[in-house]
Amino acid sequence: MNYKPLLIDFDGVLKIGNSPASDVEEFFQFIEDNKISACILSNSTLRTGEMVKEFFAGHKIELKIPAVTSFDATFSFVKRNYKRVQVYCRDYLIHHFEGMIDEKNPEAIVIGDIEDKWNYQIVNDIFKKVSAGADLIAMHKNKYWSPHGELLIDAGAFIAGIEFASGKEAILIGKPSPHYFKAALESIEAKIDEGFFMFGDDIENDIKAAQDIGGNGILIYTGKTKYPLDKSTNIKPDFEAQSLNEVISIIRQEQ
Numbered sequence: 001m002n003y004k005p006l007l008i009d010f011d012g013v014l015k016i017g018n019s020p021a022s023d024v025e026e027f028f029q030f031i032e033d034n035k036i037s038a039c040i041l042s043n044s045t046l047r048t049g050e051m052v053k054e055f056f057a058g059h060k061i062e063l064k065i066p067a068v069t070s071f072d073a074t075f076s077f078v079k080r081n082y083k084r085v086q087v088y089c090r091d092y093l094i095h096h097f098e099g100m101i102d103e104k105n106p107e108a109i110v111i112g113d114i115e116d117k118w119n120y121q122i123v124n125d126i127f128k129k130v131s132a133g134a135d136l137i138a139m140h141k142n143k144y145w146s147p148h149g150e151l152l153i154d155a156g157a158f159i160a161g162i163e164f165a166s167g168k169e170a171i172l173i174g175k176p177s178p179h180y181f182k183a184a185l186e187s188i189e190a191k192i193d194e195g196f197f198m199f200g201d202d203i204e205n206d207i208k209a210a211q212d213i214g215g216n217g218i219l220i221y222t223g224k225t226k227y228p229l230d231k232s233t234n235i236k237p238d239f240e241a242q243s244l245n246e247v248i249s250i251i252r253q254e255q
Contacts, residue, residue: 003036005039006199007197008198009199010052010067011223012223013220014244023245026244027245028061039067040066042068043175046113047071070180071089073183085107086110088114089139090113106129110139111136111155123161126162131166135171137173139174140156140175141159141172176212196214199220200223201220201222201224201225206219216238218247221240222243
């Protein structure tokens with residue numbers, strides 16, 4: 001059977017809380033058995049793709065498909081285009097930008113995740129530097145996330161405020177950027193015009209973003225989006241699932 005390529009979200013889909021999803025091994029085996037071209041495409045700014053593999057290895061699960069995070073994609077973009085940057089990300093990831101950090105005269109401000117360290121001084125400092133000419137680079141623009149079942153505001157809200165105040169649009173690297181989807185598909189030698197599945201727990205950044213470039217979106221209710229879907233939303237997923245096993249059934253039916 002010829003199955004469409006798969007792009008797979010990580011948090012809230014393959015990883016629930018601090019553990020792998022209960023049916024993730026069956027899901028990975030389904031991908032392997034059917035030789036499906038697949039890639040984990042995560043908006044995570046907390047992990048690199050290598051750390052995603054380490055997460056599964058720590059639970060004695062071998063990950064055989066590639067994993068790309070918005071942190072990976074952002075770092076590659078920054079390395080190609082800038083020499084001096086100021087970076088807001090988790091402390092354990094900042095070493096990737098070694099030799100490029102310049103907090104006084106950056107060519108670009110890179111925004112990832114700094115948890116609850118956001119405050120007026122940080123936002124205002126970024127605003128002033130962007131207004132003075134620095135580029136604003138967003139690893140993603142998620143509105144909120146739900147790491148342990150509790151909704152938390154995400155970096156997208158702060159980025160939107162800086163954009164509004166400075167009149168300058170951020171360069172978006174992660175989802176819902178079409179370039180991110182296309183790069184992931186190219187990495188697994190898939191052609192976007194032949195269709196693909198994107199499945200995740202974010203109705204905008206996973207589902208609508210995939211639909212906008214010709215993909216099919218499978219919304220899974222194991223993460224930030226709760227069932228039933230709010231009737232007021234004008235975004236309608238192509239398919240809905242409550243588990244990875246249900247996703248397997250959908251993919252089989254739609255091959």
